Amino acid sequence: MAAPVRIVPLGGLGEIGMNCMAVECDGRIAVVDCGIMFPNEPLGIDVIAPDLSYLRERRERVGAVFLTHGHEDHLGALPFLLRDVPVPVYATRFTLALLKPRLDEAGVAADLREVVPGDVRPAGDASPLSAEFFSVTHSIPDACGLALRTPQGTIVHSGDFKIDEHPVAGPGMDLARIEALGRGGVRLLLSDSTNAERDGSSLSESAVGGALEEVFERARGRVFVACFASNIHRIQQIANAARAFGRRLALLGRSMDSNVRLAQSLGYLDLPAWMPAGFPEARDLPPRELCVLTTGTQGEPRSALARLARGEHPDLSIAPGDLVVLSSRFIPGNEVAVGQVVNDLCRRGAEVAYEGVRPLHVSGHAQQAEQRRLIALARPAHFVPIHGEFRHLARHAAHAAAEGVPRRDVLVDGQVLELLDGGARVVDGEVPVGRVYTDRDELLGADIGALVVKDRRLLAEAGLLIAVLAVERSSGAVVRGPELFAKGVAGFDGAEEAIRGEALRAIDELSPTARASVAEVQEAVRVAIRRWFRREVGRRPSVLPVVLEL
Ligand SMILES: [Zn+2]
Incomplete structure (x- = not known):
């Protein structure tokens, strides 16, 4: 009889963000991802982290953390966890490069272990659990999925993924490996549900390059492009388009500055030596020779783009003739804030271009056809959708049914799936889950407390x-x-x-x-x-x- 394996979702099942899952067997635990989410209510909360008390209470049993990629919703809560549960963290190079400064800032020493796709690592000494990393395509370099080896068979965790047949750089999605895992027998597939409601396939990241070139072609003044600072392949394409039209690149926003430098130093981003322009030099360049890369795609009030829009940026100001490109999607809940920024930019005379006819942005998450393709390749006996609100999870489970997966379970945070010899069962109500509200600077210390947040909401209302x-x-x-x-x-x-x-x-x-x-x-x-x-x-x-x- 093989030991049962428990899948314990602590975050990201029932919401978009704060992804965290524990996999448990024979008293040993492996953690996959440990992320945060951002609130969309202005209640003085910077960050929401999952309740990690389940792991803290079992700290001596936790053997390792495996990270799928470097997005905040997959690693942002790690300082929080590692402070109390100091275990090795396995991740690819770019993921670790993004994680390291956050840990330093929080004053948390950690045992960081770099992996490359193909590596298999155990979840601690004498653990019955281990993870193989395989490469996937997503909106950040070095993203991986995991094949977890357990006494109950192989569990495939997709991480965040899309199937990009023409990636801008990197190894691409290792579909051959997933197919081979499928041939060997996949007991359970856990897969990214974010875009389960979208039909068809996502466009390749490389499709954005052409659209950007068209934009640069007709621009007569300065061009500002806002995108996520971790989307290095997008930044590369923006830089390529700027280079093709003889524009130099200036960076606005702390995370843009640090990520571009990091990606350059690690060889993930290729900029010619003449290209970067600092301040005040950038300010004095002729308008047709400058491209400004900025943060603030979600209308965050303190971001560089929002400050430009309000005329409060110390280095630059928006003027008639400027073109501002939002190379991003408006995350639901942020539309009002983004709309405000767009209004302010227009008021200053800028032309603003965003997701429209031309693909100035493509999603980093698989849509229905890609999700079904992954299921078909992995041929799992059992399917659990992850990463999404309930509606996304339910829709994704329906796709799995259409692909003929014999068993599907839609779980939310705190519902445990037990894989047993010859079966599985869902156990409810054993695991404490919830949200911890905190201040970014206090990520290690203060939990603002659900009651405090409730009071703030009441005060705001009446x-x-x-x-x-x-x-x-x-x-x-x-x-x-x-x-x-x-x-x-x-x-x-x-x-x-x-x-x-x-x-x-x-x-x-x-x-x-x-x-x-x-x-x-x-x-x-x-x-x-x-x-x-x-x-x-x-x-x-x-x-x-x-x-x-x-
Ligand atoms: Zn992601």
Whole structure:
């Protein structure tokens, strides 16, 4: 009898982002990816990480972390994990190069072990689990999928992938290896669901090159191109188009600057020596000789592009005749912020080009036809869709059914799949999962806390009202107040007397015993004011009563 294997999703199943999965066998654990996600509510939260307490509580059993690629939603929470669970991290060169500075910044020492596709690595000493890396195509160099060897057979984890037949650089997707794994028998396929709702196939990354050249061809002034700083193949194509038209390249944004330097030094990006232009030199170049590469594709207010749009960038300003190309997709939830940036750019006289007829951007994730092709090659006995909201997972499972996969399970974070001899079962409710809200600078320290976030949301919706009153200690009689102070409360102005009256009546109605208790008086004031607002304004501001005993 072979030992059962447990698949424990801790993040990324039921949401886009914070991907993290534990694979467990015989008391040993391997972790695949450990990412973060970004909130789309402006509530002072920089980063959302998965709840990793399941791994912390079993730290001596965790043998290794295997990373599929260098995106934040796959490695951003690692400092968080490695601080408490210091295990070796296996990843390809570019992935480690992106990870290293984050760990340094967080002051976390780590045992980083570089792999190349084809390598097989055990998940710790004497672990029954090991991982083989195979190359996939995605919107970042060096992306991999994993073939996990377990006593219950081979588990293929796709990582994030698309099937790009004409990649800009790199080894391409190793379809032959996946097919060979399929011939050998794949017990379970875990596959990227992000684009399960899109029919057909994604366009090749190399299709963007031609579209960019057309844009550069007609540009008469400066060209600004915004893209993800980790999309090195995109940056290479932008640089190629700029070079073809004699433009030099200036970089805006911290991550753009550091990623371009990193990719250049590691040989992932090829720029001629004359090409990079620093500041202030770039500012003085003739408009037709400059291409500016910038961050800020998602409308992030502190990004270089947003600051350019607002006219607040110290190095450059947008002027009529400039062309701004958004070489990216608007991530759902960010449309309003991006729209604001586009409006501001247009107001300054720039022409703004984004995803339209020409492919100025292509997705890094497989669409339906590619997802089905992977399933057909791997021929798994069992399929679990990963990386997506529930609708993406459900759709992807339907694709697997259409490909004739005998068993499919749609799991969300916290639902455990147990692979057993001759079967499998889903176990619910054993694993704590959730979201940890944090400040980027505090990734190692402070969890802002779900309650704090809930309070912020309530304050944003209806504001805060503070009621201060003084009572006589012996009798409980109100001797002063309540004084009312409101922040962001609709219906407050002009209603102070009425609110005060409502609060005083509520105190009057208390029994003598209740009136002697500060807590009871506070609660009565709170309830009365809330009731008044609900009745008169139809709103429920947060009410904070302060009772002082004299
Ligand atoms: Zn990715």
